[in-house]
Amino acid sequence: xxxxxxxxxxxxxxxxxxxxxxxxxxxxxxxxxxxxxxxxxxxxxxxxxxxxxxxxxxxxxxxxxxxxxxxxxxxxxxxxxxxxxxxxxxxxxxxxxxxxxxxxxxx
Amino acid sequence: xxxxxxxxxxxxxxxxxxxxxxxxxxxxxxxxxxxxxxxxxxxxxxxxxxxxxxxxxxxxxxxxxxxxxxxxxxxxxxxxxxxxxxxxxxxxxxxxxxxxxxxxxxxxxxxxx
Numbered sequence: 001x002x003x004x005x006x007x008x009x010x011x012x013x014x015x016x017x018x019x020x021x022x023x024x025x026x027x028x029x030x031x032x033x034x035x036x037x038x039x040x041x042x043x044x045x046x047x048x049x050x051x052x053x054x055x056x057x058x059x060x061x062x063x064x065x066x067x068x069x070x071x072x073x074x075x076x077x078x079x080x081x082x083x084x085x086x087x088x089x090x091x092x093x094x095x096x097x098x099x100x101x102x103x104x105x106x107x
Numbered sequence: 108x109x110x111x112x113x114x115x116x117x118x119x120x121x122x123x124x125x126x127x128x129x130x131x132x133x134x135x136x137x138x139x140x141x142x143x144x145x146x147x148x149x150x151x152x153x154x155x156x157x158x159x160x161x162x163x164x165x166x167x168x169x170x171x172x173x174x175x176x177x178x179x180x181x182x183x184x185x186x187x188x189x190x191x192x193x194x195x196x197x198x199x200x201x202x203x204x205x206x207x208x209x210x211x212x213x214x215x216x217x218x219x220x
Contacts, residue, residue: 091206098151098152098154
C-alpha cells in the first residue's frame with residue numbers, strides 16, 4: 001500500500017509568517033490529494049482537494065500544490081486561528097491513507 | 108443541506124459487540140461512497156474503510172480488515188461500523204465521512220472493564 005509521509009511533524013511560527021507543510025507519497029497518486037485541518041476537539045475540515053483546489057469558504061491564504069509524489073500546503077500569512085493539526089490524505093484508490101499529521105503552533 | 112449524523116457515544120466492556128451508525132441526508136445516499144475514520148485519544152486520523160451504498164462494494168484498510176465490518180442499509184440511508192468483540196484498544200472517536208469532505212460529528216466509543 002502507498003504510504004503518506006508528512007513533514008515536519010510539528011511546527012512553530014509567528015503570526016504573518018509563510019508556512020509550508022509537505023506530504024510525500026511512496027508511489028505516484030496523480031493529483032488525488034486532499035488537505036484537512038483539525039482544531040482540538042473538532043471535526044476535521046477539508047481545505048484543499050485535487051491537490052490544489054480550494055474548498056469553498058476556505059480563506060485564500062491557504063494553497064496547495066504538487067502532483068505525483070510530492071505535495072505542499074502553504075499558508076501565506078499565518079493567523080492565530082490557523083493553530084491546528086493538518087493532515088494530507090490520498091484518495092486515488094483504497095486505502096485512502098492519511099499522513100501522520102503536522103501540528104502547527106504560534107510562536 | 109447535505110449532512111451525516113452519527114449515533115451517540117457508547118461505553119462498552121471488552122468482549123462486547125457494537126454497531127454504530129451514520130445517517131446521510133440531503134443527497135442521494137446510494138450515489139456516494141462513505142468511509143470510516145478512527146482517531147485514538149491524542150493521535151492522528153486513520154482511514155478504516157469505505158462503502159458504496161448503491162451496491163455495497165466495500166474496501167478495507169489492511170490494518171482494519173477482519174477487525175471491523177462496514178455495511179449500509181440504503182432503505183434508511185444509513186451506514187454502519189460494527190465490532191463483534193471489542194477490545195480496550197478500540198477506545199477512540201470514530202467518524203464517518205464522504206471523500207468530498209462531508210464528515211459526521213463523530214461517535215466516541217469507550218471500551219473499559
